[in-house]
Amino acid sequence: MKQSTLSLVQDLKDSGNDFEWYPTTDKQINTIIDDIKIIKKDFDFTTRYSEAVKVLDVGAGDGRVLEAITAAFKAEEYFNIDAYAIEKVDLHTNTYRKKGITLLGTEFNQVNFISKNCDIGFVNPPYSEFSHWIQTLISHLRFGILYAVIPERWKDDPAIKEAMALRGVKFSKVLSTSDFLDADRTARAKVNIVRFSFNELIADEDHDHTHRRYKHNVSYNSTDPFDLFLENELNLKKTYSETNEKFNEYCEKERVRKEMATEGTPCFELVTSKGVLWALLDNYERDLANTLEQYKLISTINPSLLQELGVDFDALLKGAKEKMLGYRNVYWHLLFEKLDAISTRLTQKHKNDLLNTLSANALDFTYTNALYIIQYAVEVGNELIEQSLIDVYINLTSPDAISRYYKSNKHIYSDDWRYTNTGNEKAKYVLDYRFIHSNHSNFSGYSWDRGLNEGARAFTSDLVVAFKLLGYTNLYTTCSYDQISYGGKISIIGTTPSGEVEELVDIKYYKNGNRHLKFNQEAMLRLNVTVSRLLGWVRSKDEFVEESQCTETVNDNVWAISDDMKVTPSNILMLTCKAA
Incomplete structure (x- = not known):
């Protein structure tokens, strides 16, 4: 395994893609697996009965952590694992389909973590950027518990402390101290394996968990990062907001199609000069920026006036969320429509299956992700083409x-x-x-x-x-x-x-x-x-x-x-x- 890792590291170096990748050791992975086993005795990881537990590895490398966690619980009844990853190196991501891993994003700083959620999060970040990574994940990712392999100095990091306070992450437990001296790729770094959570996750000693009918969920006291974003970034305060205009994906797609086909529009000019993908990317960024600007303007209106007009906060919050996340689906659908080399070769059922698969990945609409999706669509589409004729x-x-x-x-x-x-x-x-x-x-x-x-x-x-x-x-x-x-x-x-x-x-x-x-x-x-x-x-x-x-x-x-x-x-x- 060590020789295989060193060979992979050399390939990464040769391709200019070695971004401080120090694979998590077996001992570190087992520490996390043992902790999950203890927690699952007294707490649920999902909100629905028999629903798969969503595990997300941010900076997943070759996917060994996700593979190990999936294998550890393979025989467990009602504890199926769905494995997801954020990873930018295609040398790694090209292996994910065979390993049963779904890619949710590529470049860390381009991922909209507010739109991502998981029951169990894991990260072994580049140690030169660990503060930024942990602060971002705590602030924006919707998680139940978050495991991190990070340098011991994290305890004194003000950015991480601030992010925990703002998000309401009250507990951080050091599960063990470790190093990489005997790792597949050695390093001198001393690290803590830390579990961040909204709850203390201590079992009720007075209640036998084997006879308990109801278990708390690991995230029962968690906060919604999207709500915090709207409040902190847009200054939207509770007591107002109702909108009767629901986000309509069909209407939005028709609007963008029309812009792309109308001479004189910026969208049309981009289609003719740079291509369809660039036109869609540009439009997506403008739609998001315009939405944010509009909601910021709402926040400047006197709350009493909004209340007098019958504007409800929860409805406004829902509207903002539907628009910002809805645009992502709109533009993935529009991109897929342009993949006519694939879509015209698939029956309606397989076309819908592929589109649903692409949409379910919840990828942010970025250039890097689009390239990945195009490659993914060709690969999956080719598997479905023959079946379509059959x-x-x-x-x-x-x-x-x-x-x-x-x-x-x-x-x-x-x-x-x-x-x-x-x-x-x-x-x-x-x-x-x-x-x-x-x-x-x-x-x-x-x-x-x-x-x-x-x-x-x-x-x-x-x-x-x-x-x-x-x-x-x-x-x-x-x-x-x-x-x-x-x-x-x-x-x-x-x-x-x-x-x-x-x-x-x-x-x-x-x-x-x-x-x-x-x-x-x-x-x-x-x-x-x-x-x-x-x-x-x-x-x-x-x-x-x-x-x-x-x-x-x-x-x-x-x-x-x-x-x-x-x-x-x-x-x-x-x-x-x-x-x-």
Whole structure:
């Protein structure tokens, strides 16, 4: 392990990324794990039953602390660990997905810790900056308990004392004194392993914890750093504030889209000169600055006047929080929309799954984080692209849709319920080019909701995605979804790889939920061949012809479709570099 660490340190030095990384020792990690085990006997770490305990390592390095804590409680019932990290060195962060670690931020000084929360925090900071790091985390991070490996002189640090007093962190317990003389990377520093908390976390000696029905949460006396920020930075005092205008992500996204498309606006100029990403970053900073300025102006109004107008403090606080945190979601959504090299290759379900994953990470919208997210989206998106095509194929599958089974097939497809689209997973088959697909419904029961319902629209959109993956371009539908009525038809048109414009599928939608489909036979051949190859049913085009008893010609271009579906980072360089 020591040799591995020294090799990693050398790599960090060679790449100019050795930012005082002295890995936490096994002894130090075990001290923290033992303390958590003692506390959990008498206190809860989360507010909801069986909810995962969120552990955040700030400056996580190679993630060894998070891995150790996760492993220590792996067998514990109702104590699952979700591991999160702040780390700027990509040599480390590139390993996180395999280790089950979610990145919440990169550069420490660019992280908005007010928007971050965890049940257990940990930090082993660069010792030249430990005061700034600890002061920032105590002041801004929403935590239950915070563990820190810091120089012994922390006890006399005025900035840390002030931050504890302002935040209401009343307890700081030194769990042990340690050093790095026998560490994987040696150093002379003498350090304390400290636990910061809002409560003393001492068990009730008069009450047997094994029979206790209710436990206090480790953070039951904690303060909200966001509330303190609004009070201290914006001078907002309790007794006033109510706003009826809720933050509306849809409206905000529409506003930014319009600015980016309107000639003469600063946003449009940035899009044309530097690229989409820079335009979004600039707009985000201006929106945050404008919001802060507006709330500062509110704080200058006489409180009695605000009270007379019926303005409520709690509502104003909620409004400020919704806006400042809501803008982050708005701009991540807008960035994802521009990742069309990925998003146009995913079905609606996988598109939503990826977007929810990106949003759930709660990353601040910064340039460094955007680069990480783009790389992350390419990696995850490529994993979902093949599955998107397979999902469309399975969704189309029904007894009516199957033209023929594979020659050597040992399983028979069965479907006992007309709305079930999942068949025998072991069956190998070829879809027909013309069949009926049954579903619950195609139209809404509300008079005001015109055209196809959400499910029918997603079904059609997913077919468009499938055709794109099969090599067709310039795809469009012959009419909009809201124009379709009972028995109405919609067609998907596209350009073939050879440059011909063809009708790829006709779909008729009926009131009873049936969908009558008629595919272009070449398009269906492409779908059958590609999915058969992705699922591992065949290893060559000759084998496909033999097994499926196919009468159509399978040329090399059709067989090679699955090789060209994935996205490379170069497809989305235009987001970060206009010249590209």
